[in-house]
Amino acid sequence: MIKAREIKKSFLVSIWFMFLTFPIMVIRVNPIEKIVEWRWKNMLVVGIGSFLLSFVWRYMLKKKEAGEKRAETGESGKTFLIQRILEERRFYIPLVTGLTIIAVAFPFIFSMYQTSIMTTALMYIVLGLGLNIVVGLAGLLDLGYVAFYAVGAYSYALLNHHFGLGFWSVLPIGAVLGFIFGVLLGFPVLRLRGDYLAIVTLGFGEIIRLVLENWNEFSFGPSGIANIDRPGFFGIQFSLQAASIYLYFLMIGLVIFTIIVVNRLQNSRIGRAWIALREDETACQAMGIDKTRTKLRAFALGATWAGMVGVIFAAKTTFINPASFTFLESAMILSIVVLGGMGSILGVIIGALILILLPEYLRAFSDYRMLLFGAIMVIMMVFRPQGIIANIRRTYKFNE
Amino acid sequence: MNTILEVNDLSMDFGGLRALDHLDLNVVEGEIAAIIGPNGAGKTTFFNCITGICNPTEGEILISPPGKKRNKINGLKPNRITKKGMARTFQNIRLFSNMTVLENVMIGRHCRTSSGIVSAILRGRSTIKEEKDVVDFSYNILKKTGISHLVNEFAKNLPYGAQRRLEIARAMATEPFLLLLDEPAAGMNPQESRELDELITRIRDEDNISILMIEHDMKLVMSLSDRIFVMDYGRKIAQGTPSDIIKNPVVIKAYLGEDIDA
Structure with a gap:
């Protein structure tokens, strides 16, 4: 009885998918020979494929629901593998040593191209961790995060272009400028919450980009700024290869620094206040937390990190223009945080690696790259909305 | 006896609706006072209004924390009022559900501690000590309220009675001189509400915290409170000791809606 219904459901799903993919999978117009090709075989593949996959889909959904029920009744004694690894020292230490060796050896084993991609991924890890403070911990949906990234990048590009300032002196300036912009934009915006905040931050992100695009005297408009200096090391000029390795290690350093900072913050007085603010604003205020100041701190601190990575971005590419700071970029960083797991450091790192490296290495299937990307996002949000790694709170031991 | 909370002529309008109508009320040090009244009485x-979540239309609210000067708290933000020493719980439980029990209480310590972003990152000796003090203080409160065995549970996974207790614990962590409880016994069974009775008495006697509570459970109100205020349609219609109130015809009329003789 049930079996028949299941088959009927899957059958309908496969019909629906065949209909949906009909225009792209079946019809091919050849404009040169002026013929229309009908590829019915593709339709068959889609039909059978979706028919079978819909069974898997339903099985997974059932499993997930069962898991939720178990969690509600408090029976779930099963901790996740990753959680267990993090807790036990005998797994933890070899894992960290292994990762360190891989991280150190990476640029010497792989090509410059690979190193460069990895550096980009590391930059997104830091951006993700920065946005994680704002979105994951404090629960402020910021869709204009890229604005602060642009502030950092342009502060290095312009200071370098006009005054010849070096990378190391601008790095703190970029961070400070990011912070100042965070406070400036934060003040008027933070009385809003939820959707309204998201839309206003989206607007601010666009404003910054449009200003950079149109204010030719200041930012050189859409043509951007070229020939930005690469980071130096006490006046030593590197070759291209050495410079990319140098940048790679610089990013590794920044990632470690960021992890330490975020880790310390999230179990501090301020970090707890952020999470409380995310959970319930009214109760949070009634418990004596200054809402505006706490929000502003999160917003400004997130912006500081974006400013810093912005400086590094300008130094890495040696050329920037406003096209690098579109809304798509903000959406990408936000996806990293949401996919990885809001509020979870490890989650954000894994999220960034997946979302940045996967499209790079899927170039072989370049036609289906975005399709796969979309599919991963949909599947994640259906089966694991809390992200790859859910946020784990610190536990305390008392012996009395 | 010192008056620690004094409310004079307080009115609150929501558009055309008068939710509070020239209300006078005071709480003296060391007492357990209760506010009762039908649903929608305000x-x-x-x-x-007195915790700063709403800004009253008229009237004044004065507090005099023990050993400090009397001051007006109209229009202050909720967090400032909490810092001055009045903490509350909520009728519909508002815990931070994705934080642990201990962390919920630790949030209450926020306004009594001071470390900021920089000290959290540097984690110096004084920050570590402050953090340890916060943990110990919070754990002690959990022991007092009888939920210390749940310390590392997420607040959302707690049974209902424990959630109510946690709300009280969280408010106590702010070291108030006056604790405002909004229907602490709502949804509790007789056993749980007896335990709550004990807890509230203990908070008053051992921690020297005065209590003002809203409650519908008459048994609890009658056994606990030193004084009762009765509200109806935003006005105070009676006040007095439990034995006065129980005989007051105006109160009976407000609750039953008609004359006792009828």
Whole structure:
């Protein structure tokens, strides 16, 4: 009885998918020979494929629901593998040593191209961790995060272009400028919450980009700024290869620094206040937390990190223009945080690696790259909305 | 006896609706006072006004914390009022559900501690000590309220009675001189509400915290409170000791809606 219904459901799903993919999978117009090709075989593949996959889909959904029920009744004694690894020292230490060796050896084993991609991924890890403070911990949906990234990048590009300032002196300036912009934009915006905040931050992100695009005297408009200096090391000029390795290690350093900072913050007085603010604003205020100041701190601190990575971005590419700071970029960083797991450091790192490296290495299937990307996002949000790694709170031991 | 909370002529309008109508009320040090009244009488609005969540249309709210000067708290933000020493719980439980029990209580310590972003990152000796003090203080409160065995549970996974207790614990962590409880016994069974009775008495006696509570459970109100205020349609219609109130014809009329003789 049930079996028949299941088959009927899957059958309908496969019909629906065949209909949906009909225009792209079946019809091919050849404009040169002026013929229309009908590829019915593709339709068959889609039909059978979706028919079978819909069974898997339903099985997974059932499993997930069962898991939720178990969690509600408090029976779930099963901790996740990753959680267990993090807790036990005998797994933890070899894992960290292994990762360190891989991280150190990476640029010497792989090509410059690979190193460069990895550096980009590391930059997104830091951006993700920065946005994680704002979105994951404090629960402020910021869709204009890229604005602060642009502030950092342009502060290095312009200071370098006009005054010849070096990378190391601008790095703190970029961070400070990011912070100042965070406070400036934060003040008027933070009385809003939820959707309204998201839309206003989206607007601010666009404003910054449009200003950079149109204010030719200041930012050189859409043509951007070229020939930005690469980071130096006490006046030593590197070759291209050495410079990319140098940048790679610089990013590794920044990632470690960021992890330490975020880790310390999230179990501090301020970090707890952020999470409380995310959970319930009214109760949070009634418990004596200054809402505006706490929000502003999160917003400004997130912006500081974006400013810093912005400086590094300008130094890495040696050329920037406003096209690098579109809304798509903000959406990408936000996806990293949401996919990885809001509020979870490890989650954000894994999220960034997946979302940045996967499209790079899927170039072989370049036609289906975005399709796969979309599919991963949909599947994640259906089966694991809390992200790859859910946020784990610190536990305390008392012996009395 | 010192008056620690004094509310004079308090009115609150929501558009054309008068939720509070020239209300006078005071709480003296060391007492357990209760506000009762039918649904929609304006009890929670009153709490919202004195804790700064709503800004009253008219009237003044004065507090005199023990050993400190009397001052007006109209129009202050909720967090400032909490810092001055009035903490509250909520009728519909508002815990931080994705934080652990201990962390919920630790949030209450926020306004009594001071470390900021920089000290959290540097984690110096004084920050570590402050953090340890916060943990110990919070754990002690959990022991007092009888939920210390749940310390590392997420607040959302707690049974109902424990959630109510956690709300009280969280408010106590702010070291108030006056604790405002909004229907602490709502949804509790007789056993749980007896235990709550004990807990509230203990808070008053051992921690020297005065209590003002809104409650519908008459048994609890009668056994606990030193004084009762009765509200109806935003006005105070009676006040007095439990034995006065129980005989008061105006109160009976408000609750039953008609004359006792009829």
